[in-house]
Amino acid sequence: MSRQAALARLNIPSSDNPRLPTPQDLDFLINDLRFPPPTATVNKVLGYMYHYLPYVKHEQNLRLVFASFLNSSVCFGPSNHGATFAELYLIIEVFKLVTDKKLSISQPSLSVKIWYNVIWKELTNFVQFNPLQNSWKILPIIAGMRLSNPLRYELYVKGNPIQYRPFFVNWDYQTTQLFKESLTYSISPSLPDNVVNLSLLSLAIFHDPNQNILNFTQKISIPFVVERLIDMIVSPVDKDSVKSAITHYFIPTGDNNNNNTTTPSPNVKHLNKIAILLESYLKQIPGEKSPELLISAVLGKLLTFNRDLNHFSQHSKFNQDSNSKDLDSLPPLFQEYWHSMKSILFAEILIFQGILTAYVTSGTTSSRSPIYQEICLKILHNLYYIHFILLSIGQGGFDSYNFDYYVALEVVLNHSRTTGAFETLTSHLIGDYQEVNLYVVHEDYIVKSKVLFVLGMWENYLKDPNQIFVRRTISPICFNLASGENGRGLPLSSDLIEAAHSVLLAIFAFNKNTPRETLEYLDLLLRQFPNVLSANQLSIAIETLGKQTLSHPIQYHNLTEEEQLELSDLYTNSAQELLEFLYIRCSAIGTGIPINRTGNALGTAQPIAEYGANSTMSHIDEDGMGIDIIDANKRKKPKDYVPKVARLSKEPSEYEVQVRLVPETAREALIFSFINLVPYLPLSMFIPWLDRIMVVIDASNVSEREYLLRMLWRVLSENLDLNRCELGYKWWYETRGMAKL
CATH class of the missing domain: 1.20.58 (Methane Monooxygenase Hydroxylase; Chain G, domain 1)
Structure with missing residues (x-):
């Protein structure tokens, strides 16, 4: 449009007439806005x-x-x-x-x-x-x-x-x-x-999360808003867009050396605010008619999105763990990818939190519990697909995630006895070749993250499981993973091996197992030490197996003839066979073989309680050594009786400075794990096995013997109940003539 035409449309005379005012820029701006x-x-x-x-x-x-x-x-x-x-x-x-x-x-x-x-x-x-x-x-x-x-x-x-x-x-x-x-x-x-x-x-x-959302939209349908908000999260911006739901969040461009990326869409930029708004509406859902149908639809859309996201990432250049890396040191393209993934994770955690909070606070009736279980199953299924994001950023202090995970898992496990839904879901998640190929788990970070997620759920499930499911599914899969190799003989990552061991220890801690299964697993543990398992991990594992076996020994003469065929004729019960097995291995291990690390407790896919053992090694640098069994039994142990001839010339405080508490050789670590079983020795076998432990200690070199004697004394003086304490003190001071260490 010409200048003259614009002036005419605004009814402004032409500036050709010098007696009339000259139009200003404001006049042209208003003209462009109006016309x-x-x-x-x-x-x-x-x-x-x-x-x-x-x-x-x-x-x-x-x-x-x-x-x-x-x-x-x-x-x-x-x-x-x-x-x-x-x-x-x-x-x-x-x-x-x-x-x-x-x-x-x-x-x-x-x-x-x-x-x-x-x-x-x-x-x-x-x-x-x-x-x-x-x-x-x-x-x-x-x-x-x-x-x-x-x-x-x-x-x-x-x-x-x-x-x-x-x-x-x-x-x-x-x-x-x-x-x-x-x-x-x-x-x-x-x-x-x-x-x-x-x-x-x-x-x-605009919305303040501290304000009730219904104050803003009292006359607007909540189901309609919820459906539109979830579509804004999982769908492209425009319906006619050719972008997929995944590229809506992240569109990598160029090759590996090209760090160009696209501008995020409005929904992606404000994803957290949209999720908070959706969470606010989801908390109001129980007051609506048929809320389960709406929530199920929301979780179904998220599940489709998360499955696509997981598969997209699995087949991309980003299929690698960033947890051990400094994110800022990664190329810009990778930085943007992981930042986008974190935003998605945080947003979904808020959504799940809104759903679970609504049901927790509404007091779900028993008649609706099956529907509630289905909702929690879908939440766990969603978490399964985005677990690789959680692993990359770490879950320490992530209270909202822990709330979603544990509440959903508890609801599902409470109904698993009657429905079998948990067993069906986890069998699908780890047994479906489309989701998990255990033959390539050694090189596929995202597949590994899915396996770890299932292992974490199994670990909680094992406190009250279906024994058939444990024997047919959980035990074989975890034993193969714990062995450290896949079907091609390729090594697995240490965190996957440790998580599999963690599940196996939960099996042995909370469930009945045959003596043959216990010894086969113990043999695997000893074969993996010290190259795969650390001294601390070995100590925890042996103490867990030993506590279960020694506390509840199986008498072989009570077994059926078929069960006895698998057992040795040399032993009368499982406790004796376990101790003999350890004794032979302790006797066979050489002296002076150094180990590189003591290590931490066995890793797992999620935070759990200890496995049923409180390893002395795991508390070695603390005051005392694990849980004091005397204190646990609410009884006091007798005063220390130390003969005058046995007293050390040095004051305890002066001597303790020189004490070494951590094993430095493979022999020290293995025998020390054996020593940790002393609190669980049956009374009928207590003194004989103290004598045999002394045999393997005396067969060690000078440095190893000094260390192991001190560790044996600490167990005898701090970790025994009243009866064992009296027997142990008498054996130590009178039978062996040892000094207090």
Whole structure:
């Protein structure tokens, strides 16, 4: 459009007549806003707002420009068929920048209070003129300005609270009321998708999580809002988009050496706010009709999304563990990928938390428990697919994740006896070749993360399991994994081996096992020490097996003839055979073989209680050595009887400085693990086996013997009950003539 035509449309005379005023830039700006040329775009219109609104000099001019913008057909045309959701979202971004700029300019020509008041009045008048058509248009403006509140506080309220705090408190209250009223007309199935999405995103940005969400949308259908919010999370921005749900979040471009990435969509940028808003609505679900159907639909959409995300990542260059790496040291493309994954994880944890909180606080009746179990099964299934993200960032202190995981797992396990749903789900998750191929788990980080997740659930399940499922499924899979090799003879990662051992120890701690199974597993443990398992891990494992066997020995003469065929004729019970097995291995191991590390407890996929043993090794650097059995039995042990001839010349405090508590050789570690079984020795075998332990100690070299004697004394003096303590002291001082160490 020519300059003359523009002046004519504004009824402004031509400047050819020198007696008439010359049109200013403001006149052309208003003309372009009211009568946009064919080349006008949303970006251009918003660019005008950014460059003019913060610097306006006169109140009337601000009114004219802002009112013209609100009536712009480019941004707010009829039904808004022209602008996409991504374009409309820019209104939020630009008005945040406009407000920031207005607050920051050093010499404003229009005061901040006047500027805010003009905006408020124009928004109010605009909505009142036609609430049905205009309400949704003001939401992104208010949401964008709200994003500037932290800067507003720092620059004005904090330094001059008397002048500015009352004003802005009142302004916030008025805009909040206007926002609430406008929402009623802005979220409806009859409105275009881009309008509804923009309104919901504006609400997500504007809403304070501490406020009840129903105060904003009392007249709006909660199921409709929940469905639209979950679609905003798991679906492309626009229905006609060719992007998949995954590339909606992350679109890698170029080859391995190209670090270019795409700009995140509005939903991705504010994913956390959308998730918090959805969580707020999900907490209100129990009050709705048929809430389980809606929640099931939400979890179903998330499950499809998470499965696609997992498979996409598994077949991408990002299929590698970042937990041990400094994220900032990774290439930019990898940094963006893992940041996107973290955002997805955090958002979904909030969603699951909203669902579980609603049911926990609503007091679910027994008649609805089966439905509740199905919901929790779906939550666990979702967590299974995103577990690789959790492993990459670590779960320490992640209370929301722990809440979701343990509440869902507890509900499912409480019903597993009657439904078998847990067994069915985990068998599918670890046995389905499409999900887990155990032949490649050694080289596939994401497959490994899925295996670890199932192992973690099994570890909790084993406290009250179906024995058939344990023997047919859990034991064979975990024993193969714990052996450290897959079907091709390739080594597995240490964390997977440790997790498999952790599950096996739970099996032996909480379930009945045959003597042959115990010895086969013990043989595996000894073969893996010290190259695979550390001294500490070996100690925990042997103590767990020993405690279970020695506390409940199986008498072989009570077994059936078929069961006796698997046993040796040399032993009368399982306790005797276990001790003899350890004795032979302790006798055979050479002296002076150094070990590189003591290591920590066996790793697992999730935080659990100890395995039924409280290893002396695991508490070696603490006061005392594990749980004091005397204290646990609420009985006092007798006073130490130390003959005068046996007393050491040095004071205990002077001597303790030189004490070595950690084993340094393989022989020390193995015999020390044997010593840890002394508190569990049956009374009938107590003294004979103390004598045999002394045999293997005396066969060690000088340094090893000194260390092992001291460890034996600590067990005798600190870890025995009353009866064993009396026998042990008498054996130590009188039979052996040993000194207190």
